[in-house]
Amino acid sequence: MNQLLLIPIVAFAKLLTLALRASGRGSGTALPGYLVGRYFPFVLDALVSQIPTVVAITGTNGKTTSQTMLSAILDQVPGVKVLRNKAGANLSQGILSELLKQSNAFGRLDFTHAVLEVEEATLPRIASRLQPSIVAVTNLYRDQLDAYGEIDRTEKLIREGIAQCPTAAVVVNGDDPRTARLTQG
Numbered sequence: 001m002n003q004l005l006l007i008p009i010v011a012f013a014k015l016l017t018l019a020l021r022a023s024g025r026g027s028g029t030a031l032p033g034y035l036v037g038r039y040f041p042f043v044l045d046a047l048v049s050q051i052p053t054v055v056a057i058t059g060t061n062g063k064t065t066s067q068t069m070l071s072a073i074l075d076q077v078p079g080v081k082v083l084r085n086k087a088g089a090n091l092s093q094g095i096l097s098e099l100l101k102q103s104n105a106f107g108r109l110d111f112t113h114a115v116l117e118v119e120e121a122t123l124p125r126i127a128s129r130l131q132p133s134i135v136a137v138t139n140l141y142r143d144q145l146d147a148y149g150e151i152d153r154t155e156k157l158i159r160e161g162i163a164q165c166p167t168a169a170v171v172v173n174g175d176d177p178r179t180a181r182l183t184q185g
Contacts, residue, residue, distance in 0.1 A: 006047075006107025009040050013100040029089040033096030043107075044092075045129055047099040050109045051083065054130050056118045056165075058158055059138030059179070063117040064088050066138055071115045083111040090117040092126050120154050123161030135162050136171040140178035151178065158182060 013036055017028030036043050048054065057066050071084045085098040095116055103109050116130065127135070137158055142151050155178055162170055162182060172179035 003046075003107060005040075006043065006103075007105065009036055009043055010100055010103055010105060010107045012036070013097070014105075017097075017101060027087065028101065029087045029097050030091070030093045031097070032100055033089075033093035033098075036100060037093055037096050044096050044099070044126070046107065047096075047103060047109060048114070048130055051111050051114045053113045053134075054132040055113065055115045055134045055136065056123065056127065056130055056132040056161075056168075057115065057136045057138065058118045058120050058123050058161070059136075059173070060120065060141045060154065062138035063090065063119075066136060067115050067117045070136075074113055074115065080113055081111045083109065083114045085116055088117065090119040091122050095122075095126070095130075118161075121157050124157050124164065127161040127164040130165075132165055132168050134169045134171060135165055137162075137173065137179045137182055139173050139176045141176075155182070 013032035016032045016035070020026040020028045020031060055070065057063050067084055071082045074080050074082045083098070083102050085095055087094070087098070089095070089097060095118070099109065118126070140151055140155055159182055162168070170183055172182055174180055
């Protein structure tokens with residue numbers, strides 16, 4: 001992919017974010033990533049491939065807390081620069097919006113690690129593109145019944161996402177029998 005193609009795309013995303021904020025119609029955590037992802041799907045791959053270590057954190061509860069704690073720990077390590085989707089925009093468009101926001105005008109990212117909160121149903125759609133070194137699963141509780149019907153469906157989605165990352169270390173909550181099952185097979 002030609003790096004020059006990223007320049008106008010990043011400029012568009014940054015201008016759109018500024019316009020949204022100035023108009024009071026949003027903060028730019030979703031729309032820039034949605035539009036860029038829809039019309040220039042290669043951009044996610046081009047940006048995330050610049051970050052050597054990606055950690056994807058998923059589960060029904062505790063994603064933001066886990067991401068915040070891990071990022072704070074990594075921030076204390078000399079030489080480590082962490083990108084995270086701190087606004088909690090954990091769908092594909094939110095993750096891409098954050099990557100666009102954090103890139104420079106040339107589409108370059110200067111981070112050693114990305115600690116990304118990823119919504120459970122989004123994980124199987126983007127796991128192969130993120131290629132995380134680590135997939136962390138916080139828990140699987142029934143509070144997501146309104147979103148996905150049955151907890152078995154959520155477990156299946158996360159399992160599908162993990163399957164796309166055969167070299168990733170999988171870290172699960174050992175106190176949750178459902179997450180512990182994700183390491184089997």
